[in-house]
Amino acid sequence: MAIHVVPTDFLTVQDAINFASPGDSIQLLDGTFDGFVVPNNKPRLKIFGEGIGESIIAGAPLGSFGIIVLADRTSIQGLTVQGFALGGVQINSDSNILKDIESVLNMGINTEGFELNGQNNLCIRCTSRQNDFGMTINSGEHNFIYQCIMQNNEFGFFSVSNNNKLISSEIKENNSFGIILLAFTTLFGSSSLRNGAIGIFVIFNNNTIIENIVWDNDTGIQLFFFGENVIDSNIVRKNDINGGIFVSAITMDNVIRFNKLKLNEPFDLISANINNIFDGNRCESSNPPGLCI
Known part of the structure; x- marks a missing residue:
């Protein structure tokens, strides 16, 4: 050599x-x-x-x-x-x-x-x-x-x-978008900050998003299609168009747990589909009501 x-x-x-x-x-x-x-x-x-x-x-x-x-x-x-x-x-x-x-x-x-x-x-x-x-x-x-x-x-x-x-x-x-994920991707310990559109856009299924910071985007985390994603222990703050975590009507069987959300507009948590698991999320507002502790 x-x-x-x-x-x-x-x-x-x-x-x-x-x-x-x-x-x-x-x-x-x-x-x-x-x-x-x-x-x-x-x-x-x-x-x-x-x-x-x-x-x-x-x-x-x-x-x-x-x-x-x-x-x-x-x-x-x-x-x-x-x-x-x-x-x-x-x-x-x-x-x-x-x-x-x-x-x-x-x-x-x-x-x-x-x-x-x-x-x-x-x-x-x-x-x-x-x-x-x-x-x-x-x-x-x-x-x-x-x-x-x-x-x-x-x-x-x-x-x-x-x-x-x-x-x-x-x-x-x-x-525009900070992070776009299709399927089976792991996102850990990262930050998505001050992007012009969605901080983390999850299009399909089986993604794992843990211990990230999502701050000051138009929308924090959006789950769009299919499901079975895990959204766990993220800090989501000051996202101001479609909320902190937005779950669309056509995604289900996601686990959204132990996230900390604050100062997101119009709500910290928004779910258009009830067929998801929400557990231990610390936040101030949700639509429908009752998704925060």
């Missing part, structure tokens, strides 16, 4: 990748570099920069993603990715690690700061700002997002596929 330094050994990251053998490391010094692709015949590469704002991926190939990963078990860390028309970082493989990466100002139509299309990928301390979507998980399962920030995007976090986890992350000040 060898270490290849850009721009000392190779002028571009892509040249270093093309020369490297599987398992090699590529170091980016301070500077601005073109985008790159990790092809599927180069697994186990480690690509690392000097840090956010120091090693910057910006520029050609125009009209593409800044980084595309096709190989499994790639590790990328310590970079800023910015200004690409299709998106910042696209992962189309499995078991990769993204750490300490900022993806910013990728502002085409439906552009993502981070787009995950594989499984068993790990994102640690990644930041997405001023993109269309902060982060989407479009396909693949068992992706783990930890201590990430999605801020000032149009949409914050969107999990389309199942069995993913968003843990200890901040989704805040996005223009």
